[in-house]
Amino acid sequence: MKGLVRIVTRSAMRIAALLFTFMALAGCGRAQSAAPASAPPKTQQSKATASPSQAAAAAPSVDSSLVFDLGGGVKMEFVLIRPGSFMMGSEEGYDNAKPVHKVTITEPFYMGKYEVTQAQYEKVMGRNPSQPQGASLPVERVSWNDAQEFCRKLSENKKQTIRLPTEAEWGYACRAGTTTNYYWGDAFDAQYAWCSENSGQASHEVGALKANAWGLYDMSGNVWEWCGDWYVDPYPTGDQVDPQGPGNGTYRVMHGGSWFEYPQRCRSAGRLGCYPTGQFHFNGFRIVCVPRT
Numbered sequence: 593m594k595g596l597v598r599i600v601t602r603s604a605m606r607i608a609a610l611l612f613t614f615m616a617l618a619g620c621g622r623a624q625s626a627a628p629a630s631a632p633p634k635t636q637q638s639k640a641t642a643s644p645s646q647a648a649a650a651a652p653s654v655d656s657s658l659v660f661d662l663g664g665g666v667k668m669e670f671v672l673i674r675p676g677s678f679m680m681g682s683e684e685g686y687d688n689a690k691p692v693h694k695v696t697i698t699e700p701f702y703m704g705k706y707e708v709t710q711a712q713y714e715k716v717m718g719r720n721p722s723q724p725q726g727a728s729l730p731v732e733r734v735s736w737n738d739a740q741e742f743c744r745k746l747s748e749n750k751k752q753t754i755r756l757p758t759e760a761e762w763g764y765a766c767r768a769g770t771t772t773n774y775y776w777g778d779a780f781d782a783q784y785a786w787c788s789e790n791s792g793q794a795s796h797e798v799g800a801l802k803a804n805a806w807g808l809y810d811m812s813g814n815v816w817e818w819c820g821d822w823y824v825d826p827y828p829t830g831d832q833v834d835p836q837g838p839g840n841g842t843y844r845v846m847h848g849g850s851w852f853e854y855p856q857r858c859r860s861a862g863r864l865g866c867y868p869t870g871q872f873h874f875n876g877f878r879i880v881c882v883p884r885t
């Protein structure tokens with residue numbers, strides 16, 4: 593009977609996944625117009641370059657980490673990301689990651705070390721929309737609007753500016769100075785990310801796999817992560833400094849792929865646009881805290 597329930601549950605999740613993919617191809621179709629989920633790009637070679645040396649500079653007076661106590665033993669950890677430049681996007685693979693362009697981040701920011709967990713979400717919001725449930729699992733089935741409300745409430749509680757990362761901040765933190773398809777190399781490695789290859793068709797506790805070079809976990813895979821920007825496709829050309837995305841739009845940006853996606857979607861340049869009201873089994877988020885000056 594348990595097996596039947598599991599099969600039924602997985603079937604339901606699969607249907608939801610297919611619906612999500614349909615959304616990606618139809619409702620959110622502009623996000624993946626170049627290639628469907630079932631047809632990964634032929635080549636995955638990244639053309640991006642980064643400036644890891646620049647990442648080590650600046651922000652000497654800001655603590656390198658930050659921890660929020662949310663009560664009841666639930667904590668939230670952040671890693672300081674220092675200013676620097678990188679090449680955003682990829683000339684190979686999905687068209688929506690083109691053109692590659694130089695981005696400079698001028699201010700330090702604290703990036704969530706992990707995806708927001710269900711325990712953290714429940715502490716702040718008083719509810720947990722996820723299925724299945726587990727304190728250390730990433731919260732999912734949260735819309736962009738839900739994530740915004742989470743940030744607003746936590747900012748109010750902590751008297752600090754807490755927000756979603758911009759798409760540029762997310763990409764910079766994800767690459768962590770790397771220029772390869774993934775932040776560990778050019779080929780998928782199951783030691784770093786949960787995707788369709790190794791997930792067993794479910795999300796996993798945050799931080800169970802290896803981190804990137806700057807100490808961030810699950811930037812690739814597990815759950816898609818909302819960014820603050822409106823979705824734009826293609827990227828603008830030319831160098832950008834602290835880009836915030838377009839002033840308006842229809843879709844919001846998600847990055848990093850998920851437990852359901854093929855590895856190719858979980859590359860550092862992988863992105864998707866979806867309605868800000870969208871709630872799926874694969875979308876969660878992580879947050880940024882602006883250092884006090």
Ligand SMILES: [Ca+2]
Pocket residue numbers: 707810811812813814815816817848849
């Ligand atoms: Ca993720």
